[in-house]
Amino acid sequence: MSTDATPDPLVFGQRLQILRTRRGLTQDQLGGLVGRSGSWVRALESGRLKTPKLDVILRFAEVLRIRELADLTGDQSKRANLFAGPGHPRFAAVREALNTLQLGAGREAPSPAHLTARLARAWSARHAAPRHRDVIGALLPDLIYDAQAAVRQSGTVADRKAAQARLAEVYFLAQFFCAYQPDAPLVWRVAERGMVAAQDSEDPHTIGLAAWLTTQAHRESTHLDAADAVTLETLRYLEPLLPDADADVRAVAGALTVEAGLTAARRGETGTAWRYWDEARRLAETLPGSYFHPVTSFCQAVMGAHAVTVAVELHAGRESTRQAARAEAEAIPSRPRRARHRIEQARAYHLDGQPDVALATLAQANETAPETVQYNGHARRIILEELEAKGPQRRRRASELSARLGLLTT
Incomplete structure (x- = not known):
């Protein structure tokens, strides 16, 4: 039996079109999510533009939630899981x-x-x-x-x-x-x-939590309309209860409001995203200063972390680093949530063209909760991109992080 590998008949643009269609995205929507135009995506898919550089490929993989990079590139010799841990x-x-x-x-x-x-x-x-x-x-x-x-x-x-x-x-x-x-x-x-x-x-509190988790699952699958449908319907259900509700129900409403803002940010709707963030902040201010919700992590201290994520999802580099500098990670009373905040800060610095700071911030996240970094697709994308950096020091730091976290598979 021959051991020769069968050549992959699909070029990058064809793979991109298939994966985009599976996610239910138009060319304009995908272009907006990666900071480009729909016509640019159309040119890639038609083959009029050649395969982009690694940083762009990784951005596509992040947006399309591709778990195995080879599914997009077709290169089976270099396999790297992005959004699935080991x-x-x-x-x-x-x-x-x-x-x-x-x-x-x-x-x-x-x-x-x-x-x-x-x-x-x-x-x-x-x-x-x-x-x-x-x-x-x-x-x-x-x-x-x-x-x-x-x-x-x-x-x-x-x-x-x-x-x-x-x-x-x-x-x-x-x-x-x-x-x-x-x-x-x-x-x-x-x-x-x-x-x-x-x-x-x-139970309103339990129903709110189920909606909060379902919303995240929809958004991570790029089903933004479904995410909005769950979030907004649940908020309409909870709103009449809030005047007499306990802290847990108000916290769940706040967490759901944050989710509405993050979905809007994923769409690029700046004003709507920050309006929802403001509403969530006002709900957080109705909670005791020491309050912390055990499932959603919603509290006053986490609102700065949410502001970083809103700015990053909006691809606002300067604003995201401004929010990252303001948000204090140590105030968040949860190791995995602190680590996730550090990852969001790293995304902000990377978006703003500060890769050295991004890698240093990921190293801080790793010290706080290494498992959170190991299983986080955004962290993996940054590290994989920096493995191809021109500067040897950046490549070395990215390689050390990659080895510690076991990010690359062969």
Whole structure:
């Protein structure tokens, strides 16, 4: 049998057109998302323009959420995962628990108080751990089985609704774990189960959280209209409740308002994006200064981090670095959220043409929570781009980060 590789018949432009169409984007929309025109994308796809440089290819990959760079370039000799991590050692056990169907009564459900306390400890451990998937991956299988058993064994309608709220929260935790793992459809199944359980609970706080996570899943898949539909409908549902709502419900409304702003920013709608950010900031100011939402991380301290992301998504280089300089990472009481903020700051500096500062900021993120950097597609894109930099010092720093995080696969 011949061992010769079959030549790839598709050129870059054809691959780009296929991947763009799969995402449901027009040429004008894709051009806007990468800071170019629709006619420029059209010229690339038709072959009138040659394959762009690596930094542009990586930008396409980021916008189109391409998990394997070779899917866009066609070069199978250099493989690099962008938006899927290497697969956590505990992922198989978590996936098995999510996929297992249990209909019998063989497992005795824990008490509601016990399950609630375990969930609280899981969220607390996640925020304190530099490698949070190690922690929650160990807890999730039993939490999934026990929360499902609690729903099945509920004795009254009220008990069942409360149990559905706890089950939904377990699915929220699972969605954090499964993000960027090598099974994208599983993330959607978990998100849908969380939404169904939340609606069955009839609890506004739980429904808001399910919508918050579903919105992110839609936006990360470039389904911006679907993201808006979920966000805005849920905000309409929550708005009449806010005058008498507790801090948790107000925080979820604030987090959803941020999501509306980020979706607008992804579209390039500057005024709308900042208007939503202002509304979210006003909601944050109604919360106690020490308040921190355990699922969304919404609090007063995180609003600066959100401002950085809004500016970056708008491709506003100067504004993004201004916001990055103002936002204090150490005030955020969560290691993975602090690391994510550092990544957003790195995106801002990279966008503004400061790659050395971007790499240094990613190194800070790595010190805070290395797993967050390892599984973050934006961080991976910056590092991969800087591996091709002209300056040897930048290449060396990018190579060191890449080696520490295991970003390249062969």
